[in-house]
Amino acid sequence: MNSKFNEATKEGLSHQIKHLRERCIDNCNIIENSLPGQYISPDNVGQSALSYVEGLRTQIQSSETVIPTDENLIISRFVAELKVRNEDVEKLTAFTRAAILDAENEILRLESLTVVAEEALNKPRVDTTEVHPEQVQRAREHFRILKSELHGLIRSIFKDDSDLVSDITGQLMKEKLNEESNGYIQVTEDNKLIIEMLKDIKIVSENPYNNKEVKLAA
Secondary structure, X not given: OHXXXXXXXXXXXXXXHHHHHHHHHHHHHHHHHOOOOOOOOOXXXXXXXXXXXXXXXXXXXXXXXXXXXOOXXXXXXXXXXXXXXXXXXXXXXXXXXXXXXXXXXXXXXXXXXXXXXXXXXXXXXXXXXXXOHHHHHHHHHHHHHHHHHHHHHHHHHHHHHHXXXXXXXXXXXXXXXXXXXXXXXXXXXXXXXXXXXXXXOOOEEEEOOEEEEEEEOO
16 A cells, blocks of 8 residues: 555656756746847846746645655655755745845945945045944954855755855855956856856856856846
8 A cells, every 4th residue: 555655656746846847947948048138137137036936936835746645754754855945945035035135235335335436526525534443343243244144044055065155156256356357267067066056046147158157147
């Protein structure tokens, strides 16, 4: 009896996984074959990333696979793993949403600084604004806290690959901040799986002239 339950469950779950995989491949093909800027633009790239992640979560949650009522340990473990995967998707959604919000806030801050700079250029300079040591210290502490929280989130989502993900994001940020760099890092055998995942959620973008290079998405 248990063997029949296991076989039915395996067949049902395999069908759902195959369907989900086909859907991901279709979405990837649509994105890769679309003209540049046809669907994704600087104005909607964040929302597109969230929609993609939300779609995966909805696909998992709305699965209609029939799981027979059974105390079989293998089934219980598989269901538990599906729940964990769903929680990981929710964490990734939250992280993506927070990253988009941070980017939007940074854009607003830079726009405000641009206005201030233009006003300053149009009037005589009276005095200079000093940066006090305590302000620098507060900024360093704030950065340290944000860095610690980001590493904790990466460890909770990627588990065994957290060190590799942290290293890749560190390289990407270093190249982005380097004024003499074009911002790209090389795709290697060691990092290509993580890079593909980051491309799927629009955190990195591929060099249109060299698919072996990626950088942080604009």
